[in-house]
Amino acid sequence: MALSGVEIFKLLPKTNCKKCGHPTCLAFAMKLAQRQASLDLCPDVSEEAKKILGEASAPPIRPITMGSGDKAVKMGEETVLFRHDKKFVNPCAFAVEIKDTLSEEEVSNIAEQVVNSEIDRVGQKLRVDAIALTNESKDAGKLEAAAKIVAAKAPAVPVIICTENPQAAEGALKLFADKRPVIYGANASNAEAMANIAKTGKAILGVYAGGLDELSTLTEKIKSLGVEDMVIDSGARKAKDIIEHNTLIRRAAVKKNFKPLGYPVINFMQRENSLHEALLAVIGVSKYSSIIVLSSVEKWKNLALFTLRQNIYTDPQVPMQVEQKIYNIGDPNPDSPLFITTNFSLTYFIVSGEIENSKVASRLAVMDSEGLSVLTAWAAGKFTASKIAQFIQESGVEKDIQHKELIIPGYVAILSGSIEDKLPGWKITVGPREANAIPAFLKSRVA
Numbered sequence: 001m002a003l004s005g006v007e008i009f010k011l012l013p014k015t016n017c018k019k020c021g022h023p024t025c026l027a028f029a030m031k032l033a034q035r036q037a038s039l040d041l042c043p044d045v046s047e048e049a050k051k052i053l054g055e056a057s058a059p060p061i062r063p064i065t066m067g068s069g070d071k072a073v074k075m076g077e078e079t080v081l082f083r084h085d086k087k088f089v090n091p092c093a094f095a096v097e098i099k100d101t102l103s104e105e106e107v108s109n110i111a112e113q114v115v116n117s118e119i120d121r122v123g124q125k126l127r128v129d130a131i132a133l134t135n136e137s138k139d140a141g142k143l144e145a146a147a148k149i150v151a152a153k154a155p156a157v158p159v160i161i162c163t164e165n166p167q168a169a170e171g172a173l174k175l176f177a178d179k180r181p182v183i184y185g186a187n188a189s190n191a192e193a194m195a196n197i198a199k200t201g202k203a204i205l206g207v208y209a210g211g212l213d214e215l216s217t218l219t220e221k222i223k224s225l226g227v228e229d230m231v232i233d234s235g236a237r238k239a240k241d242i243i244e245h246n247t248l249i250r251r252a253a254v255k256k257n258f259k260p261l262g263y264p265v266i267n268f269m270q271r272e273n274s275l276h277e278a279l280l281a282v283i284g285v286s287k288y289s290s291i292i293v294l295s296s297v298e299k300w301k302n303l304a305l306f307t308l309r310q311n312i313y314t315d316p317q318v319p320m321q322v323e324q325k326i327y328n329i330g331d332p333n334p335d336s337p338l339f340i341t342t343n344f345s346l347t348y349f350i351v352s353g354e355i356e357n358s359k360v361a362s363r364l365a366v367m368d369s370e371g372l373s374v375l376t377a378w379a380a381g382k383f384t385a386s387k388i389a390q391f392i393q394e395s396g397v398e399k400d401i402q403h404k405e406l407i408i409p410g411y412v413a414i415l416s417g418s419i420e421d422k423l424p425g426w427k428i429t430v431g432p433r434e435a436n437a438i439p440a441f442l443k444s445r446v447a
């Protein structure tokens with residue numbers, strides 16, 4: 001059970017040394033109780049207290065990583081029911097089903113589509129994250145054959161091997177050694193055998209039950225068999241049941257610290273009708289799925305789901321930012337215009353999009369303003385004449401251009417004189433206030 005702030009305080013050194021960044025041990029204890037601080041911050045806590053507090057302060061939903069390398073998917077670690085309470089930690093993963101009844105060519109094509117599904121949106125790489133290989137044929141040989149193709153075509157993509165047959169699971173698992181796959185299909189009748197395979201193969205175990213009571217009994221049993229890493233499926237398939245079960249699981253884990261349901265949730269959303277499938281997936285993204293299994297890779301569906309996921313899993317307290325640097329738009333030459341703006345993602349994408357629309361190759365200097373938009377950054381003292389001058393001087397852009405003209409956003413026209421003072425030899429031009437006026441502005445310069 002979770003400990004109260006006072007119970008935690010009793011286990012701390014009580015020296016108020018402030019090394020944890022908090023004014024007192026009590027203040028730190030209160031933060032720990034609210035899961036807003038990590039015990040590692042206190043260097044003097046005793047081993048015994050660490051053990052007690054470590055268990056009590058572990059995230060209510062077990063952190064688990066599926067796959068390995070750059071494309072590994074982190075799951076769990078969630079601590080809240082609602083994003084505005086703090087933030088959602090690990091975005092849900094989208095997995096696409098590949099049935100072992102498909103032809104070699106079809107298996108290969110879908111695996112390739114998954115590999116090529118990656119898009120860049122506001123500076124983040126978004127993709128179909130995993131492949132769910134299902135033993136539709138019930139034949140261990142066919143599952144292994146399909147697994148071989150997936151392992152060859154999409155070696156970096158995390159895999160979920162779906163079968164209730166322990167031998168089939170074992171055969172396919174060998175192909176993904178050290179890649180932390182999920183073996184999905186442990187149930188009341190095969191739990192021991194599947195647990196053994198997962199333990200030996202260092203795999204995550206996907207546990208299936210017909211309802212929440214059966215599910216929690218099963219996870220406790222599997223844990224007692226030595227398997228710690230599980231993803232859970234309550235058997236919910238209809239929209240109403242998915243919302244209900246996923247919410248009850250999250251609530252039990254986060255509010256009651258109920259460990260038997262404190263695991264990432266896997267939901268199977270495959271439907272013949274793509275729109276129906278996408279709507280179910282929307283429920284999963286919004287309501288606590290950690291893995292959503294879909295039937296196909298379709299660009300329209302991916303774009304909608306990726307965008308929703310990105311928005312829900314953005315930390316509401318941290319503005320989205322892009323990297324501070326000089327961005328080339330088109331193929332600029334030494335005479336091309338040089339704009340400057342702030343590094344709030346939305347600002348960057350709107351301004352760069354409008355420059356692109358103008359078809360005038362340009363350079364866009366994007367300055368770190370801690371993710372604030374132009375006016376807010378200016379008001380907060382993060383987009384000032386001295387900072388702009390320093391950034392331009394240190395960026396090295398001068399070696400790539402023949403002119404010394406910097407176009408600043410119209411909203412900060414007031415800065416033009418002071419930037420000229422700080423950047424001797426430069427001409428500061430005031431650009432449009434709104435980005436959508438950039439194409440006309442650029443056209444007027446050419447004319």
Ligand code: SF4
Pocket residue numbers: 012013014015016017018019020021022023024025028041042043044045
């Ligand atoms: S570092 Fe540890 S001992 Fe020091 S104030 Fe923080 S909790 Fe107390």
